[in-house]
Amino acid sequence: MYIAQVVVRYRLQIQAIKVSLPIVRQIDHTGDIGLVVTAHTLQQLFEHAARAMFEVIGELGNVQTQQRVELSVEADDLESLFVRWLSELNFRHITDELMFCQFHILSIADGQLHAEIQGEPIDANRHTIYTEVKAITYHHLRVEKVSEGWQAQFIFDM
């Protein structure tokens, strides 16, 4: 199988980590981009995956937390919930023309997720947007418990 697992690309700013984890790895897919995210808790996993997706979309260094948005998603299973969460963020980013940089899961249980996210309106003069994520696919999707905590593998259609 051709999934060349590539070096650690992103180092996220995480304060509460006791052990250094390879938090986000990029995986090569011929046409697109995939990520493997590892975190201690399920909550962190969802937060780190969101941040990692926005790192793919654009440069986050300049993005400020001017705007706060609360959102909820639900799904029948954990993998679908994961896809819906990232899809909802991507939808808000595109339709409301916002860049997000901070993600806080308020609760996640029984197929329901509530979160608060922060960012600001896209300003072409200040923000660099690299690409557009068309969708978060179900292809080779995995969200599972691993020895270090939780891990998700997911591929974007670019």
Added chain:
Amino acid sequence: MGNDLKLKKISDYLWEIPKSGKMQVPARIYATRHMLPKILSDNAPQQAANVAHLPGIVNYSMAMPDIHWGYGFPIGGVAAFDLDRGVISPGGVGYDINCGVRLMASKLTRDQIAPRMQNLVAHLFDSVPTGVGASGKLHVKNKDLQRVVAGGAKWAVSNGYGSESDLEYIEENGRIDGFEPDFVSEKAYKRGQKQLGTLGSGNHFLEVGYVAEIYDEQAASALGLFPDQVTVIIHCGSRGFGYQVCDDFLALMDAAIKKYGIELPDRQLACAPVQSNEAQRYLGAMRCAINYAFANRQIIAHNTKLAFEAALRQGSEKIGLRTVYEVAHNIAKIEMHEVNGKKTKLCVHRKGATRAFAPGHTEVPQAYRHIGQPVLIPGDMGRYSYVLVGTETAMQETFGSTCHGAGRAMSRNKAKKVAHGRDVRQELEEQGIYVRGASRRTIDEEIPEAYKDVSEVVDTCANAGISRKVAQLRPLGCIKG
């Protein structure tokens, strides 16, 4: 995974993965022996075999020579399903519903515009929004968007974008019937609202080029192509509207596979029986996205004409930019094909594959009917693209289908690494190709060597007999999303 598959040689250009396990039919890949190691190095052949598991699939699960790893279906995949026993799968169409290519040709020759390319590319970059979440100048309200998805390119023409004569030279005449605007989610309408007339990101582009070589004089003449003639290729699709329709229905189909007891080797192949409520809803919504893409390319084509006039300071009559043809390469359609000597209605999925109907087919425009349906195969931004026509062999073997492009040879990540430390834009400029992209990273990810040599793909299709070469186009300038 691909390496474990046993391939049986059918001809120098066709290989078969024999039926095994729960495969309903064998899978077939069009390729030369030389292309096979690369093809087998990723998951795409396994995906072609996976598609062969779907209920009601007819003859073969096929893959064109530009096959590469997709989601569920391989890119370059063609699969037709019986309307009574078969299924429809959003993954067999892809996220970018009706992604396609329009070829335009002008009265100008290469030497007339070569010195003005930089200015022309700048005008095009301003007139045709590209890039991420690019917002066009055209904002439509939800109510109007319902008219767009009902009217396709016809809506665009009746709203001042281009002329009636363009419509004859678009697959389905720029508007497919059977659309159901009520089956489209609010989210899809919201994503589509500000994106009409935009290219989008990824591999989408608008390229100005010229006719570099003609292989078939008669066909080129019927298409109005001549050596050194300036051409335009527009490659884009249904933007966020289509992506959202696909996303919405993948979730719905995911539930449908449980309901209908369909066993799948990959979740991304989610599907529903063609006659089911879920499938009919998807068809209705997908056709809205098909029409959105037709309208999108019609608007871009019109804005391209305006950019030419402004940059060259010449009137439209003198420039003479007209539509040669427009094809879709991510689509599912109900078509009539011969199966075991009997005319049969089928649901044909083409995911990264182009319709290539034979001479004489009633769906080929009258002016081209004697040569077959034009097929437009874009390559990378540094080399060449091709104009082909459909053949009778394609009708017999591939449900009238052929390849759609070069196919990537490198991941985006690898392309960025290869481009690191280089000025790709400058390199191309030294070859006389002016490129503007939404960002440097966009251009780096799309470097020519990130793609396979499209000539090998096209030659394989020509040698296999599923299309005929008409002309080669070479780039002079390009805008990338």
